Amino acid sequence: MATAELSFEQAPPLSVPLRFFYGAPIFLFLAALLMMLRFDQVFVSRWTPQTLALTHLVTAGFMLQVMLGALFQLMPVAAGANLWRPHWLVWPVHVGSFAGALGLAWGFYASYGAWLAAGGVLLTLAVLVFMLASALALLRTPARGPTVSALRLAVLWLGVTVAIGLSMAAARGGYLGLEPLQWSQLHVAGGLVGWGGLLVAATAYLVVPMFQLTPAYPAWFSRAFAWALAGALVLGAAATHPLAWIPAVVMVMGFAVMTLDRQRRRRRAKTDLTLSLWRQAMSCVLLGGLLSLLVMLGENDPRISVAAGVLVLYGAFVSLIAGMLYKIVPFILWLFLQPRLSQVPPMTRMLNQPLMRWHWWVHSGGLVMAGLAAFWSPMGLGAGVAIGAASLLLLAQLMRVGRHAQRALATLSQPS
Template sequence: MTMPRVDPDLLPPFALPARFFLTAPLFGMLCAGWLLVSGPGIWVSRWHPALLGATHLLVLGFLLMVMVGALAQVVPVIAMRSLPAARTLLPWVHILLCLGTLLLAASLGLPRPLWLPWALASLLPALSVFAGMLLWALLGKSSGEIAASLTRLSGLALVVTILLGAWLALGTRWPGRFAIGRWLTDVHASWGLLGAAGLLVIAVGSQVIPMFHVTPAFPKAGLRAMAAWLLAGLLLALLGVSRTGGNHGLWAVTPWVSLAGVVLFAVLVQLLLAKRKRKVPDATVNAWRLAAGGLLLGAVILPLSVFTPQWGWPAGSTLAAQFLLLGSLWTIVVGMLLKIVPFLAWLHLQSLAGFQPSALARVPHMQALLAGSWARAQVALHAVAMVTLVICPLWSDLHVFACLLLLGNMALLGGLLGLAVLRAGKARSHVVHALAEARGQTSGVFGRTM
């Protein structure tokens, strides 16, 4: 399988998505510090205010931050249309997303409900504008029908997540005017993690796994089945909440329906990676396998925690959420960052060099931008950090160690990505110099043309 041919004119400058990628580890470090100072009592319940604040730092500040940066590059490729006014709008989306994430985490975790309106005033315009940019680009002809359709569905799920989150925020600020409950929080989280993030992971994974790791293509029927199961469960959850306030039996079956799509994706990833032709050590392959394992464990634990409350295991739902969020989505994003940042840097340098041999010679290989050995070490550290964090709800004595591991993990990731971007910037100056020299030599032979 090959990706559609990339038209460099459709892509925004590398600096635009790079700012999202480089900001994400900073929020990861902030999340680690937040967890550390909150103490081990944070793991008593997933409704703990400090844990809610930390969760939104990770989900919005890390996962969504990377999603926005990746979509800014992926959508023009599969939609064959550039994002409208990307150079003007994306910097503002970045600023407002950073500000809104900080305000929302503080208002949930400290708590400071007076800051919620300011958080909404930052997040809603940023996410609404970006969702509009995506949907505008994806409405036309596309180069990959299934990938584009999955990305459209992910964008629509993001819109639903935004609306549900806004309602929850308004209900927290003005409890008497907006009816909210924990069931609505569960629906909000489901649409965000399984809908917006999950569908996007499937869309991107179906493209990059065969391309980077030389595996067979994802079966189209399997991709359609994944999307159908995920959406069916999410729509059932929304229907059950809207009609009965979360007290209907319909709500109880939704985890099984959506998780069927999750299990199918995890199994397909493992099967395809086992058939890859490039049998070389690869950090991203390790991350995909680790994430697939986390998905399967979370898919088993979550329904058990819903249907067997008599176990007296209050940490069950928290543990399931840990596996689904940290063990799968977070791991996938970390692995993708280690691959996509050097790849995009290399792609933009190749585009800049054009067909000029002397300039192309100055374009470094992806391994020179981010060494594979360091990437594998980072994924190994991430795996240890993820396991200790997942265990924390059951064994709180690991709290300090887990938080320090998370801090080191995010610091190393940020350092590797930052170094790759710096090396790409240095290579860019060499490419520009080589192009200038080539133009000078051409002018010397054929005379000045300007």
């Protein structure tokens, strides 16, 4: 989709996506704090209460907040799917998802069924409200194309993931039998590959060519990828053997290869932090995918599973999301200022370049230490410190962009 086809005038009020974007780093900081306090537990297995709490702080907290905020912005602009009264809709969605993710993480950490149930119900209600509004908007939009298809499928898999997650939380809390716990593979695959992977693809078709000056994704690839990936997920869910998930993993790795190829062909030689974070994310998808394939083929060492989780969650998703925030937040503020000011400051001036470089090194150091912590857990303390610092640097940069826009607008009210 070309930039000219984007309907920027249909964007929601600034406060709608920004509240999600500004709140997301809080969850990343809490995850880092948990690493620092319980590094002896969070890196030894995927299934300890501390690891489950950490995982959901990243997925149901950091990732979901940014993804919901991005959808509020992306759906009307890129797909012509106007959400019903977004300035009203955002309140139950934001408050419910924020509080629900906190309650869910605390319920896992404390092994307290009531908190698990309360957090799961709040999160489910918030997502249900958003799903109903977004499904109606996506079904009514006349727009067609790869981005719209991927968005529709991503929202569908979000619902599947949350529904399974709620039943698993109820089972852990003693409110249901243990049968839903057998759906953990589908919950993970639906969340990371179905919801996360498809939303990343829908976003990448737009932001990679627009912000990184790359060639567009090939039409044959963008038209087929979302449907083929959804089919691979259905195959994995329908089969009972772990090998059935291999096609989905291979397809995600193929998306990473295609994205790296697009970036290799970019028209600008200079590399910025966003490009570096995207390349880091796609490299972690490939390495995490290889480790996941080892597990599916019978590798029983729990350290391999933990290392794969670190690479996919932090190395891929957190890196990619941070890279997108550094472009999307200044861009939507720049769009807001453009019709209101005669001289709009460039987007690059809204960010502190030295702080961005610090963020890159601290973020990358945290990734390396978290990966090593899967094999030597004391390294998790250093990972927590680094990731905590990276989350604060990210939040500081986003707040700086907001202050920059406020100062620019303040000049309108000053006497000439």
